[in-house]
Amino acid sequence: MSQKNDPNLKVILATDCGSTTTKAILIELVGDEFRQTYRGEAPTTVEAPFEDVTKGVLNSINEIEDLSGRKFLDGEKIIYPSQPDGTGCDIYISTSSAGGGLQMMVAGVVKQMTAESAERAALGGGAIVMDVLAINDHRMPHERIERIRVLRPDMILLAGGTDGGDEAKVVSMAEQISAADPRPRLGISYKLPVIYAGNVEARDKIGETLSDKFALSIVSNIRPTLDQENPWEARAKIQDLFEEHVMAQAPGYNKLIDWAGAPIMPTPAAVGLIIRTIAEQEGINVIGVDIGGATTDVFSYFKVEDEGIFNRSVSANLGMSYSVSNVMAEAGMNNVMRWASFDIEEEDLRNRIKNKMIRPTTIPQLLDELIIEQGLAREALRLAFEQHKELAVGLKGVQQQRDIADAFSQEASGASLIKMMELDLLVGSGGVLSHAPRRQQSMMMLIDAFQPEGTTRLAVDSIFMMPHLGVLTAVHEKAATEVFNKDCIIYLGTCFAPKGDHKFGDKAFTYKLELETGEVHEGEMKFGDVKLIPYGLNERGLPMKGTATINPGRGLDMGEGPGKKITAEIYGGVVGIVLDARGRPIKFRDTQEDRVKQVDAWTKAFGGYPERKGGAQ
Amino acid sequence: MAHAYTPGLRVTAQAEIEKDRILPLKGEVKVKVGDKVKANDIVAMTELPGDAQSINAMGLLGCEASEVPEYMLKQEGDAIEEGEIIAETKPLLPFLKFMTAKVKTPIDGKIYKISNVTGQVILQEPPKPVIVKAYVDGEVQEVLPDEGVILKTTATFIQGIFGVGGETGGEIVIVSKSPKDELMPDEILPEHKGKVIVGGSYVGIEAIKKAIDTGVAGVIAAGLGDKDLKKLLGYDLGVAITGHEEIGTTIVVTEGFGRIEMAHRTFELLRTREGMRASISGATQIRAGVIRPEIIIPLEPAQISSEAESQTAATDGVQEHAPVRIIREPNFGQIGHVKRLIPELMIMESETKVRVMEVTLADGTDFIVARANVEIIED
Numbered sequence: 001m002s003q004k005n006d007p008n009l010k011v012i013l014a015t016d017c018g019s020t021t022t023k024a025i026l027i028e029l030v031g032d033e034f035r036q037t038y039r040g041e042a043p044t045t046v047e048a049p050f051e052d053v054t055k056g057v058l059n060s061i062n063e064i065e066d067l068s069g070r071k072f073l074d075g076e077k078i079i080y081p082s083q084p085d086g087t088g089c090d091i092y093i094s095t096s097s098a099g100g101g102l103q104m105m106v107a108g109v110v111k112q113m114t115a116e117s118a119e120r121a122a123l124g125g126g127a128i129v130m131d132v133l134a135i136n137d138h139r140m141p142h143e144r145i146e147r148i149r150v151l152r153p154d155m156i157l158l159a160g161g162t163d164g165g166d167e168a169k170v171v172s173m174a175e176q177i178s179a180a181d182p183r184p185r186l187g188i189s190y191k192l193p194v195i196y197a198g199n200v201e202a203r204d205k206i207g208e209t210l211s212d213k214f215a216l217s218i219v220s221n222i223r224p225t226l227d228q229e230n231p232w233e234a235r236a237k238i239q240d241l242f243e244e245h246v247m248a249q250a251p252g253y254n255k256l257i258d259w260a261g262a263p264i265m266p267t268p269a270a271v272g273l274i275i276r277t278i279a280e281q282e283g284i285n286v287i288g289v290d291i292g293g294a295t296t297d298v299f300s301y302f303k304v305e306d307e308g309i310f311n312r313s314v315s316a317n318l319g320m321s322y323s324v325s326n327v328m329a330e331a332g333m334n335n336v337m338r339w340a341s342f343d344i345e346e347e348d349l350r351n352r353i354k355n356k357m358i359r360p361t362t363i364p365q366l367l368d369e370l371i372i373e374q375g376l377a378r379e380a381l382r383l384a385f386e387q388h389k390e391l392a393v394g395l396k397g398v399q400q401q402r403d404i405a406d407a408f409s410q411e412a413s414g415a416s417l418i419k420m421m422e423l424d425l426l427v428g429s430g431g432v433l434s435h436a437p438r439r440q441q442s443m444m445m446l447i448d449a450f451q452p453e454g455t456t457r458l459a460v461d462s463i464f465m466m467p468h469l470g471v472l473t474a475v476h477e478k479a480a481t482e483v484f485n486k487d488c489i490i491y492l493g494t495c496f497a498p499k500g501d502h503k504f505g506d507k508a509f510t511y512k513l514e515l516e517t518g519e520v521h522e523g524e525m526k527f528g529d530v531k532l533i534p535y536g537l538n539e540r541g542l543p544m545k546g547t548a549t550i551n552p553g554r555g556l557d558m559g560e561g562p563g564k565k566i567t568a569e570i571y572g573g574v575v576g577i578v579l580d581a582r583g584r585p586i587k588f589r590d591t592q593e594d595r596v597k598q599v600d601a602w603t604k605a606f607g608g609y610p611e612r613k614g615g616a617q
Numbered sequence: 618m619a620h621a622y623t624p625g626l627r628v629t630a631q632a633e634i635e636k637d638r639i640l641p642l643k644g645e646v647k648v649k650v651g652d653k654v655k656a657n658d659i660v661a662m663t664e665l666p667g668d669a670q671s672i673n674a675m676g677l678l679g680c681e682a683s684e685v686p687e688y689m690l691k692q693e694g695d696a697i698e699e700g701e702i703i704a705e706t707k708p709l710l711p712f713l714k715f716m717t718a719k720v721k722t723p724i725d726g727k728i729y730k731i732s733n734v735t736g737q738v739i740l741q742e743p744p745k746p747v748i749v750k751a752y753v754d755g756e757v758q759e760v761l762p763d764e765g766v767i768l769k770t771t772a773t774f775i776q777g778i779f780g781v782g783g784e785t786g787g788e789i790v791i792v793s794k795s796p797k798d799e800l801m802p803d804e805i806l807p808e809h810k811g812k813v814i815v816g817g818s819y820v821g822i823e824a825i826k827k828a829i830d831t832g833v834a835g836v837i838a839a840g841l842g843d844k845d846l847k848k849l850l851g852y853d854l855g856v857a858i859t860g861h862e863e864i865g866t867t868i869v870v871t872e873g874f875g876r877i878e879m880a881h882r883t884f885e886l887l888r889t890r891e892g893m894r895a896s897i898s899g900a901t902q903i904r905a906g907v908i909r910p911e912i913i914i915p916l917e918p919a920q921i922s923s924e925a926e927s928q929t930a931a932t933d934g935v936q937e938h939a940p941v942r943i944i945r946e947p948n949f950g951q952i953g954h955v956k957r958l959i960p961e962l963m964i965m966e967s968e969t970k971v972r973v974m975e976v977t978l979a980d981g982t983d984f985i986v987a988r989a990n991v992e993i994i995e996d
Contacts, residue, residue: 142669
């Protein structure tokens with residue numbers, strides 16, 4: 001293992017073993033700063049005939065060798081350390097979500113309290129939470145037992161009871177886990193890891209109940225008192241066990257663990273680390289999203305009373321390849337196709353989507369296929385964000401206080417911490433966003449799915465390297481920060497969008513944009529329209545700035561209240577300034593013919609796609 | 618020579634196949650190394666723990682949790698019968714016995730746990746026997762004590778792309794005349810009961826229903842429609858994890874969704890195996906340890922040639938002249954040969970910039986296709 005910020009690290013090779021593709025990047029010290037220089041990718045090889053994740057890793061590194069003309073592999077071994085002739089690297093690091101990621105069940109006593117805390121801890125640790133069990137979850141004990149047996153998690157996190165409080169209920173939950181005795185997903189000899197993070201007084205009884213059948217780990221209470229949440233030790237244990245138990249069972253992972261100079265991190269944990277770092281460094285509210293083949297992760301960091309609250313959610317069956325058919329099933333055909341300016345037969349669409357599901361590594365070669373795929377992406381992002389809003393109601397971080405009255409009021413109202421009008425930056429990552437042929441498409445997808453309100457900056461991960469930088473943060477923070485700022489984040493621009501509804505064609509707002517270049521743009525936006533004003537980066541690659549004055553129409557709100565004028569800072573980007581008067585939620589025309597024209601006009605305003613040649617009708 | 622890494626499904630006339638036949642929990646292995654087994658032979662068996670039920674004994678007895686053990690008439694591990702009294706409070710005086718509180722068991726089984734912490738009594742229904750059959754004709758190569766066996770067989774092996782329904786088997790009957798033909802309902806006859814029937818380009822819902830009604834063990838076809846799949850399952854399949862469906866037959870799709878000509882090699886291979894017994898499974902899992910549906914046709918000793926085909930033909934990557942199938946629009950489903958692997962990135966109609974290859978399609982036309990959109994067909 002390398003030491004943190006080791007000055008000898010000059011050439012870093014990093015991979016992310018995704019469920020669909022393995023992405024390798026090369027980071028090097030160029031002059032006095034770290035830069036990402038080359039990138040390669042190859043299909044992830046957990047499937048037969050390979051059944052060895054390292055094959056995909058080697059193939060992706062091979063691509064870097066081809067592109068850079070340098071050698072990093074000696075047969076099937078990575079060359080360490082870097083040699084004077086330019087071969088080899090100083091460290092190899094990796095994240096992974098291959099093989100379906102880490103699938104956990106969590107259990108607590110009260111659903112809205114300890115179980116919710118346990119769920120947040122598991123999500124923060126990078127897991128997919130398959131189910132949340134609680135004494136008050138309106139299920140009979142035998143139903144919970146059956147559920148555990150059916151789902152066969154990789155790991156269980158059990159919380160419950162404040163320190164010194166009631167023991168019986170958490171012991172009861174342990175008894176149910178014991179009775180379920182779930183069949184291990186990863187082989188007969190594998191003992192299922194259970195992490196206990198509940199009432200310290202109940203530890204002996206939990207040990208008596210569970211230690212025979214399970215690999216039991218005990219960590220400090222996730223909820224030591226009602227107004228404290230302490231997820232850190234449980235999260236760290238989840239990540240340890242992920243590598244030690246779960247990944248070690250997957251084909252080829254033992255080799256990968258040996259190669260890596262730092263613990264292999266679950267991909268979502270690494271992305272979360274980077275999103276959190278951006279928000280804390282800049283002191284802003286951030287939403288990040290990583291849309292993958294199997295799952296979509298949403299991260300948020302919002303300041304509440306000057307304290308930042310970080311949340312992560314994962315939508316296990318919303319993704320662009322393995323889960324694409326589920327996006328269609330959950331969103332419905334009409335929602336997917338409302339974003340397209342053409343029609344397609346349902347049967348044809350269904351078959352195309354299923355074919356993507358069964359052959360997840362294919363790419364859209366035709367324009368219509370791309371448009372359909374990006375429609376699916378909008379719906380996957382929208383649904384994942386809805387799930388995130390339901391979860392992001394949590395306690396503040398460790399040592400932060402919330403009294404019991406707050407807890408119950410949150411339960412009653414489901415009060416989300418996500419306030420779109422207060423969002424500063426929306427960052428997208430994942431193949432469909434990072435690799436969209438035009439950046440306008442990435443911006444359209446993010447705006448359509450998340451529907452930011454007021455003034456919001458948007459950015460994407462340039463070539464999908466946030467996971468790599470997340471794990472790099474743990475090894476070499478300076479390198480991670482430099483590469484993030486210089487090579488990873490691509491600022492798309494700023495979106496101005498009033499909240500509210502109006503009649504199509506009525507005045508939505510007037511605007512005056514005073515740009516750093518001296519240009520001034522003034523005009524009026526009609527409700528239902530969208531407009532793009534290109535405004536880019538300066539010679540140092542940073543967003544050009546300016547001032548926007550937006551005067552919304554009656555009933556429409558830009559953040560200061562309905563009809564109230566605002567002044568806001570403009571940040572340019574590779575796409576520019578978007579004036580979005582389509583309402584929140586975005587309002588569609590009623591008839592199919594009008595909607596097609598409407599979407600076509602929006603697409604043209606954005607410069608989103610090349611001219612269609614016909615294609616699917 | 619240039620090469621590219623491309624996924625591919627195996628279609629092999631003869632291969633050494635190993636099948637793990639493993640119990641879900643530890644149990645008893647019924648065969649030994651070297652034993653010859655038939656598909657329906659039981660090779661291992663065990664018992665799964667019965668369903669558990671929890672009774673709030675503390676509440677029913679009206680006592681503290683810590684007092685529950687002393688009122689129990691049955692102890693942990695004791696057998697119980699439905700309606701039997703398993704706990705009873707003690708009367709203050711013997712003649713007040715009618716005032717005692719009793720707990721009756723609602724199930725047969727045993728007492729799993731009596732908790733003096735929660736006051737709950739967990740009951741467990743009798744264990745459920747689980748048997749593992751050989752599934753394929755073959756020989757026991759290795760016994761994993763208490764866990765199962767690894768069987769070895771020399772067989773024709775064809776992987777499908779998608780399937781539904783579990784493990785089954787039967788004699789192969791070729792029903793469609795050519796790989797281009799749809800399997801029609803009126804082609805499915807009473808004598809196909811218990812058989813594995815082979816269609817061509819497509820099988821629709823009416824043909825599937827007919828197959829189920831006839832008692833056909835399995836259906837193999839190149840394509841299936843997603844709308845029909847929804848009708849068959851009764852729900853929209855979101856995530857491809859299949860194999861557990863109880864639809865009355867097993868379906869193995871070799872090429873994909875929609876009407877697609879079956880690869881000639883697959884169809885011809887099945888034709889040459891007509892009359893032989895195939896073991897098939899529709900189980901598909903396209904994440905977390907990929908499983909593809911399969912057709913295994915064990916060969917008789919006289920049919921085995923001395924040179925078994927390589928098991929790893931597809932792992933070396935696609936090379937020039939290799940036979941491939943286009944797996945995404947345009948030209949979805951068509952078969953051709955790699956003319957050349959183009960090293961430069963190219964921009965497609967969608968403006969996606971990708972690595973490509975030139976493929977000569979069966980009709981002789983050349984076509985530039987993203988490398989990600991082809992799969993190798995073993996030749």
